[in-house]
Amino acid sequence: MSGRRVKRAPIASASIATAILIGGTYLGLARADHNETADAAPAAPSPSSSSPSAEPTRPAEPLSRDMAAERTSSPAPEKVTSTGSCGASFYHEPQGTANGETFNPEALTAAHKTLPFNSRVRVTNPANGKSVIVRINDRGPYISGRCIDLSRAAFREIANLSQGVLKVVNYEVLAK
Numbered sequence: 001m002s003g004r005r006v007k008r009a010p011i012a013s014a015s016i017a018t019a020i021l022i023g024g025t026y027l028g029l030a031r032a033d034h035n036e037t038a039d040a041a042p043a044a045p046s047p048s049s050s051s052p053s054a055e056p057t058r059p060a061e062p063l064s065r066d067m068a069a070e071r072t073s074s075p076a077p078e079k080v081t082s083t084g085s086c087g088a089s090f091y092h093e094p095q096g097t098a099n100g101e102t103f104n105p106e107a108l109t110a111a112h113k114t115l116p117f118n119s120r121v122r123v124t125n126p127a128n129g130k131s132v133i134v135r136i137n138d139r140g141p142y143i144s145g146r147c148i149d150l151s152r153a154a155f156r157e158i159a160n161l162s163q164g165v166l167k168v169v170n171y172e173v174l175a176k
Helices: 002-042 067-070 152-158
Strands: 080-091 110-111 120-124 133-138 146-151 165-175
Touching: 067 120, 080 133, 080 152, 133 146, 133 152, 133 165, 146 152, 146 165
Parallel strands: 080 146, 110 133
Antiparallel strands: 080 165, 110 146, 120 133, 120 165
């Protein structure tokens, strides 16, 4: 019997050694993985029973007007190079524009008799305070009392389309 034991012992020893080697390698890789993860992101502290429980806090107070303005502040005002006041209308029929573009009634564009193409103009309806910034890409209007023809989309931003014409709008030509 002892002969049989001797023959089995090297096989058993080799199996145990292989298991230890594989297990040790696995544990080493698992530890290396854990260390890399720990280095990359610190672990969150574990809660302890000795820490105080959360206490209720008072509800948040509404922002003052000054604080609300700071949070929703808009970019610095744009430089205005000239201003004016006149009547305005809108047009919406597909046609070519004076600068060669195809007119798009849903773009924020406008026609003006003399302003350079691609000028940006802020048009304000004084009746409701609504404004829109348009790009000049056409010439017109050629109707007495009107100095700017807005695209349908631009007009809709400042007035109801059913009005068709605004007797007075204020405009500001913005610096480039």
